[in-house]
Amino acid sequence: MKPKENIVMEMSEVFKALGDPTRLRIIRMLVSKMETGLSVGDMANKLGITQPAASQHIKVLKNVGILESSRDGYYTYYDVNVDVLKEYKENMDLLFKMAFTKCENCGKCEGHRGT
Numbered sequence: 001m002k003p004k005e006n007i008v009m010e011m012s013e014v015f016k017a018l019g020d021p022t023r024l025r026i027i028r029m030l031v032s033k034m035e036t037g038l039s040v041g042d043m044a045n046k047l048g049i050t051q052p053a054a055s056q057h058i059k060v061l062k063n064v065g066i067l068e069s070s071r072d073g074y075y076t077y078y079d080v081n082v083d084v085l086k087e088y089k090e091n092m093d094l095l096f097k098m099a100f101t102k103c104e105n106c107g108k109c110e111g112h113r114g115t
Contacts, residue, residue, distance in 0.1 A: 007091050014088050017064045022047060023057050027066065030080045037070070037077035 017023060026043060030036065038046070044054035058078055061067040065084040069076050 007094060011088070011091050011095055014064050014066075014091075017060050017066065020057065020060075022049065022053075023061055026054075026057055026061065027080060027085075030067075030078070031082070031085070037079055039075050039077055043078070 018027075025047060029043070029046065030038065040051050040054050040058060043058070044051045047054065058067060062069065062078075065081055066088075067078045068081040069078050071077075
């Protein structure tokens, strides 16, 4: 199990990546199986954005591991890495549990800054 500080930092990056409606739409398209294995051009067309914009959104999602790519000739296709998404969901559940669990050390426990 990862240390709590690492989970907090990792999830901070994930929340930043998920903080954009277009990126959430990309994930929804792929994870709902409405679409599977889309190229940058496919995503750009379906989202009504430019290919460079789609590429930037894909890059952010790939950097946190949510999207994975596969090549077929000249084309690269993207899909959701379901295992990583499940791991992030478990981490999010842990963060909520930590947030709503009473600290037994008056806020001076690991991860808190005492006053």
